Amino acid sequence: MVNERYSFLALAKHALTGHKNWQPAIRHPEPKDKYDVIVVGGGGHGLATAYYLAKLHGINKVALLERGWIGGGNTGRNTTIVRSNYLLEENANFYEHSLKLWEGLSSDLNFNVMFSQRSVINTCHTPAELESTMRRYNAMRLNGIDAEFLTADELKRRVPSINLGQDGSLRWPILAALSQPRGGVARHDAVAWGFARGADALGVDIIQNCEVTGFKRAVDGRITGVETNRGPISASKVGVAVAGHSGQVMAMADVRLPIESHLLQAFVSEPVKPFLDVVVSTGALHFYISQTDKGEVLLGGGLDGYNSYGQRGTIPNIQEVTSAATEMFPNISRLKWMRQWAGVMDMTMDGSPIIGKTPVPGLFFDGGWCYGGFKAIPGSGWCFAHTIATGEPHSLNASFTLERFGRSAVIDEKGAGPFPKAH
Amino acid sequence: MLLIPCPHCGPRPETEFVYGGDARVKRPDPSNSSDEQWAAYIYERENPKGQHQELWLHSAGCHLWLIIERDTVTHAIGSVRAAREDQQ
Ligand SMILES: Cc1cc2nc3c(=O)[nH]c(=O)nc-3n(C[C@H](O)[C@H](O)[C@H](O)COP(=O)(O)OP(=O)(O)OC[C@H]3O[C@@H](n4cnc5c(N)ncnc54)[C@H](O)[C@@H]3O)c2cc1C
Numbered sequence A: 001m002v003n004e005r006y007s008f009l010a011l012a013k014h015a016l017t018g019h020k021n022w023q024p025a026i027r028h029p030e031p032k033d034k035y036d037v038i039v040v041g042g043g044g045h046g047l048a049t050a051y052y053l054a055k056l057h058g059i060n061k062v063a064l065l066e067r068g069w070i071g072g073g074n075t076g077r078n079t080t081i082v083r084s085n086y087l088l089e090e091n092a093n094f095y096e097h098s099l100k101l102w103e104g105l106s107s108d109l110n111f112n113v114m115f116s117q118r119s120v121i122n123t124c125h126t127p128a129e130l131e132s133t134m135r136r137y138n139a140m141r142l143n144g145i146d147a148e149f150l151t152a153d154e155l156k157r158r159v160p161s162i163n164l165g166q167d168g169s170l171r172w173p174i175l176a177a178l179s180q181p182r183g184g185v186a187r188h189d190a191v192a193w194g195f196a197r198g199a200d201a202l203g204v205d206i207i208q209n210c211e212v213t214g215f216k217r218a219v220d221g222r223i224t225g226v227e228t229n230r231g232p233i234s235a236s237k238v239g240v241a242v243a244g245h246s247g248q249v250m251a252m253a254d255v256r257l258p259i260e261s262h263l264l265q266a267f268v269s270e271p272v273k274p275f276l277d278v279v280v281s282t283g284a285l286h287f288y289i290s291q292t293d294k295g296e297v298l299l300g301g302g303l304d305g306y307n308s309y310g311q312r313g314t315i316p317n318i319q320e321v322t323s324a325a326t327e328m329f330p331n332i333s334r335l336k337w338m339r340q341w342a343g344v345m346d347m348t349m350d351g352s353p354i355i356g357k358t359p360v361p362g363l364f365f366d367g368g369w370c371y372g373g374f375k376a377i378p379g380s381g382w383c384f385a386h387t388i389a390t391g392e393p394h395s396l397n398a399s400f401t402l403e404r405f406g407r408s409a410v411i412d413e414k415g416a417g418p419f420p421k422a423h
Numbered sequence B: 001m002l003l004i005p006c007p008h009c010g011p012r013p014e015t016e017f018v019y020g021g022d023a024r025v026k027r028p029d030p031s032n033s034s035d036e037q038w039a040a041y042i043y044e045r046e047n048p049k050g051q052h053q054e055l056w057l058h059s060a061g062c063h064l065w066l067i068i069e070r071d072t073v074t075h076a077i078g079s080v081r082a083a084r085e086d087q088q
């Protein structure tokens, strides 16, 4: 099945018939008995995996099983920051590959994911932070990734509404900032829908309201399929990408994970005129801010701090984030907050993801995205599809194994140790 | 906001506490344990959707380490006891 191409011409043609004849973007097929590959989880990661399996590896007997609706998990709840400003080489190479895929994604998918490369700026507030950020800047440049170091004055020119706090109004005034100009934001729903539409057109069956409730195994332990609320489905390869529910799903295959599930919140204000055309984030005050295309101010901060699956978020974190944000952006202090929500984050013990094989033959795992998995969607789908199709990881995800923890070969970007809530 | 009933101080807001994670992790005997046991001790955690045994330090209060049973979906707190009661 080939989708109608979205274009100016198509828009003009459908305008003539009052936009009544657009085709649905995806089919809603019944599950078949058997597929070559089953992907569990219809977030960005699962959808991108299904798309690249069909597009790059010619595997199109693929079922993508989603418990609810596609993009209803963290993919539809995040603050959409896309960047590759990492220190460690494994992370830098992987996220830079992902960023390059983002740069061509709208045309590749023929779906406008509204990727806006407006700069992601990290502010530095202490001499120690300045030094570690300078080190990260140098690492980025050595890895061939774009980066700029801004003095406080340069930052003020770039972001006029920011309060540098040098008059004493910030306990820790801004000393300098690191900018990645190619970083930015994208439209979260469009990413899920674009990958879904692309995968569907290549023959992937996207099956919603289909919860995986168990795994089918052969006597030798190999995966032979999954059990679902809509009956059993067979496949010799199963890839799991279920974010906050990684622990539950992998436990059904007796795989224990170095992952805890924690809450991350975000909030948006009433819409106002454009005043902020970059993403600003601060590790010291612990919040990040951007302005959406609709004009809302979008804020996020740190984790709520203890294991939770309660997709709500608690008050202390709202207080912390809003007080920090109004100190650094005093002009937002009288805005009304319209919505607040939370997602269940798959936090690993070293803050880096897992994309690869598991101890169970035929079972592959993609997860542990912590709070940075939106930007990883194209890169992760690309690497996970490669791993499932060939049975071996690509060099870009070769370090992100599950067994690295057994060897203490951790990839700890922040040097925070085995404490999921600290990453 | 959690209201944590500290056995020493009474009910106190969560902001007075520091979270310590899975309370069931036990340090293996260093002289008699395998690499796998050490790796599991450092990196593997219970991550249940439901009842969770977890450590909390009353850092802005009596400084007791507590073991709290809490539901990770509803956040309802069940039993609370001082962690030292569990020692040997
Ligand atoms: C508030 C917030 C802000 C964030 N900000 C950013 C950011 O600025 N930049 C960034 O890069 N990342 C950010 N993230 C992280 C990012 O959103 C996630 O890492 C990413 O979306 C994970 O995608 P996913 O496909 O793995 O998971 P999800 O989108 O959560 O998809 C997993 C899917 O699996 C399904 N599922 C679960 N169990 C089953 C089952 N048994 N059977 C079938 N299906 C199942 C779920 O219903 C869900 O739809 C943020 C997250 C949150 C919550």
Ligand SMILES: [Zn+2]
Pocket (backbone or CB within 6 Å): B006, B007, B008, B009, B010, B058, B061, B062, B063, B064
């Ligand atoms: Zn106390």
